[in-house]
Amino acid sequence: AKDSKIAHLGYQEEKGEDSFEEAPMYVAVLTYMNYGIVILFGYFRDFLRAVGLEKCHQAQEREEQRNFVPLYQDFENFYKRNLYTRVRDNWNRPICSFPGPFFDIMERVSDDYNWTFRLTGRTIENVINMGSYNYLGFAENNVDFLKTVAEETRQYGVGVCSTRQELGNLSIHEKLERLVAEFLGVESAMAFGMGFATNSMNIPALVGKGCLILSDELNHTSLILGARLSGATIRVFKHNNMQSLEKMLKESICSGQPRTHRAWKKILIMVEGIHSMEGSLVRLPEILALKKKYKAYLYLDEAHSIGAVGPTGRGVTEHFGVDPNEVDVLMGTFTKSFGAAGGYIAGKKELVDYLRSHSHSAVYATAMSPPVVEQIIRAIKCIMGVDGTTEGQRRVRQLAENTRYLRSRLKKMGFIIYGNQDSPVVPLLLYLPGKVGAFSRAMLKRKIGIVVVGFPATPITEARARFCVSAAHTREMLDKSLDELGDDIKVKFSRHRSSYRPELYDETDFELDS
Amino acid sequence: MNVGVAHSEVNPNTRVMNSRGIWLAYLLLTTALHVVLLSIPFLSVPVVWTLTNVIHNLAMYLFLHTVKGTPFETPDQGKARLLTHWEQMDYGVQFTASRKFLTISPIDTCEHKTCYFYTKYDTAHFVVNTGSLLSVLLPKLPQFHGVRLFGINKY
Numbered sequence: 001a002k003d004s005k006i007a008h009l010g011y012q013e014e015k016g017e018d019s020f021e022e023a024p025m026y027v028a029v030l031t032y033m034n035y036g037i038v039i040l041f042g043y044f045r046d047f048l049r050a051v052g053l054e055k056c057h058q059a060q061e062r063e064e065q066r067n068f069v070p071l072y073q074d075f076e077n078f079y080k081r082n083l084y085t086r087v088r089d090n091w092n093r094p095i096c097s098f099p100g101p102f103f104d105i106m107e108r109v110s111d112d113y114n115w116t117f118r119l120t121g122r123t124i125e126n127v128i129n130m131g132s133y134n135y136l137g138f139a140e141n142n143v144d145f146l147k148t149v150a151e152e153t154r155q156y157g158v159g160v161c162s163t164r165q166e167l168g169n170l171s172i173h174e175k176l177e178r179l180v181a182e183f184l185g186v187e188s189a190m191a192f193g194m195g196f197a198t199n200s201m202n203i204p205a206l207v208g209k210g211c212l213i214l215s216d217e218l219n220h221t222s223l224i225l226g227a228r229l230s231g232a233t234i235r236v237f238k239h240n241n242m243q244s245l246e247k248m249l250k251e252s253i254c255s256g257q258p259r260t261h262r263a264w265k266k267i268l269i270m271v272e273g274i275h276s277m278e279g280s281l282v283r284l285p286e287i288l289a290l291k292k293k294y295k296a297y298l299y300l301d302e303a304h305s306i307g308a309v310g311p312t313g314r315g316v317t318e319h320f321g322v323d324p325n326e327v328d329v330l331m332g333t334f335t336k337s338f339g340a341a342g343g344y345i346a347g348k349k350e351l352v353d354y355l356r357s358h359s360h361s362a363v364y365a366t367a368m369s370p371p372v373v374e375q376i377i378r379a380i381k382c383i384m385g386v387d388g389t390t391e392g393q394r395r396v397r398q399l400a401e402n403t404r405y406l407r408s409r410l411k412k413m414g415f416i417i418y419g420n421q422d423s424p425v426v427p428l429l430l431y432l433p434g435k436v437g438a439f440s441r442a443m444l445k446r447k448i449g450i451v452v453v454g455f456p457a458t459p460i461t462e463a464r465a466r467f468c469v470s471a472a473h474t475r476e477m478l479d480k481s482l483d484e485l486g487d488d489i490k491v492k493f494s495r496h497r498s499s500y501r502p503e504l505y506d507e508t509d510f511e512l513d514s
Numbered sequence: 515m516n517v518g519v520a521h522s523e524v525n526p527n528t529r530v531m532n533s534r535g536i537w538l539a540y541l542l543l544t545t546a547l548h549v550v551l552l553s554i555p556f557l558s559v560p561v562v563w564t565l566t567n568v569i570h571n572l573a574m575y576l577f578l579h580t581v582k583g584t585p586f587e588t589p590d591q592g593k594a595r596l597l598t599h600w601e602q603m604d605y606g607v608q609f610t611a612s613r614k615f616l617t618i619s620p621i622d623t624c625e626h627k628t629c630y631f632y633t634k635y636d637t638a639h640f641v642v643n644t645g646s647l648l649s650v651l652l653p654k655l656p657q658f659h660g661v662r663l664f665g666i667n668k669y
Contacts, residue, residue: 029535033539076585076586076587459529
């Protein structure tokens with residue numbers, strides 16, 4: 001039944017295509033005009049600062065060292081001092097409560113146009129949190145959860161003070177790894193203290209010189225760093241584009257290693273389950289088919305998708321109905337859906353045993369702290385239902401509902417949203433750099449906290465705001481944040497207009513005389 | 515590495531000229547400049563055309579061939595610091611679509627039934643226009659990639 005589903009031509013419609021709608025051309029032209037004006041003003045202000053008419057807040061070379069070779073290039077800082085500083089108050093906002101569905105932000109003002117900030121002492125309370133990766137709502141102050149965490153902390157202490165290989169292998173770590181392996185449905189798993197470090201320290205252990213890495217265009221920095229540290233040849237294929245991947249596979253296998261043209265030792269395809277800036281889901285069945293055809297290995301980074309997609313929260317493998325043992329290396333993080341910190345790598349027993357002795361993280365990095373481990377164990381038990389409640393299942397279902405609801409409402413309201421209909425990461429495209437700042441500030445004034453990103457972190461025309469749906473959000477919270485996204489900041493650029501279907505009556509009103 | 519960056523592009527400057535709508539924005543800007551100049555009452559039409567040509571080429575020379583490096587820090591360890599924007603485009607690959615477009619556009623403004631025609635092939639205008647056109651065409655030749663004449667603009 002599983003295989004026939006993959007072969008079925010229309011399955012892509014069942015799972016939902018990633019949508020990357022293009023904005024009208026006038027929006028792109030206006031974006032460039034916007035950047036042009038800001039650049040011209042930047043040059044003008046730099047001139048004023050150089051002449052002395054305006055006070056320069058930036059760090060400057062000392063008088064005695066004026067004629068030395070400069071340490072930094074002025075121009076490299078241009079974007080930061082002329083564009084980023086103008087809108088700097090939208091990032092690094094200090095919060096003073098746990099980042100659950102609501103949080104408190106410390107109010108800060110700037111007297112000199114964002115060069116320095118000062119805290120006023122007031123807090124903006126009960127801001128709706130649409131920016132934290134709190135997919136299953138485990139970022140909470142729940143007494144039941146924390147009881148076991150407190151007990152384990154009393155038993156094991158807070159710090160391990162050693163690496164896994166030396167004296168740091170506690171029984172709680174083994175318990176966690178067995179649980180992770182059972183949760184994912186694979187043979188064995190290993191946990192590390194930091195999600196970024198899981199990627200950057202383990203990829204060099206798996207591949208080396210003479211191997212080929214095919215990585216997606218929009219892969220995370222940790223994957224890129226791991227690939228570069230490994231010394232393997234890296235080829236980048238277009239985002240989620242299977243034709244580009246196949247073409248690259250064919251060409252690489254035919255031509256072999258760069259100068260010697262010998263066969264590659266290993267070919268590793270690196271993809272992410274959900275990409276955090278696009279919200280697009282990986283095309284897992286197609287990649288698995290390609291992998292089998294060309295005999296390559298697959299490294300699947302499920303940082304955002306573990307716990308967040310799939311009917312029982314097992315990740316993209318469950319979402320597509322694929323056996324997790326077919327993916328060679330399953331990687332994920334505990335930071336997003338489990339409310340803790342750290343990462344894991346799972347797969348066959350030989351692979352994980354090899355990593356236990358050869359991974360940089362295992363040999364040199366401190367082991368995970370026991371309270372964090374217990375939090376993860378508790379969260380996984382909750383999702384699996386082992387603790388006897390249906391709380392975990394409720395959260396997974398609530399997340400799926402919230403995701404579908406938010407996405408469909410946003411689309412209907414006319415915003416351009418990227419990504420798959422099932423992904424809890426919802427990028428809302430803003431395009432113009434001016435709107436980026438205005439949107440974030442307007443949202444904060446209406447007590448909604450969001451994350452915005454602009455150039456150069458995104459392509460020049462695709463600045464966006466990113467909503468992260470959580471299972472802890474209720475329908476009222478989502479409705480409130482949707483209602484606040486009005487027409488003031490005109491970002492409703494979507495041109496998808498459905499034909500006129502008049503609503504004859506209000507379906508939620510059952511009064512006889514209405 | 516710039517953590518929090520949404521792509522694996524080492525230098526985003528290389529892709530700016532290929533982005534959607536930038537050719538149109540550039541053409542609109544040039545047309546706007548021309549229209550503004552045309553509205554100045556005491557300038558005759560030939561002078562306006564020459565002025566458009568000269569100002570456009572000057573701006574292009576300034577932004578594409580004088581300003582070096584990137585306005586933001588890139589993780590390429592300074593490889594692009596001494597390169598002008600033209601040299602950074604598409605990581606130095608020659609004869610891409612954007613490069614061809616930006617080469618042909620000043621020639622088109624200058625020759626093709628426009629500038630020379632409207633200045634009625636007057637000698638003085640011709641000299642000024644051709645000089646300005648050459649100043650913006652020569653740096654675009656592949657032979658001039660990375661060349662700094664007389665050490666001007668080297669560092």
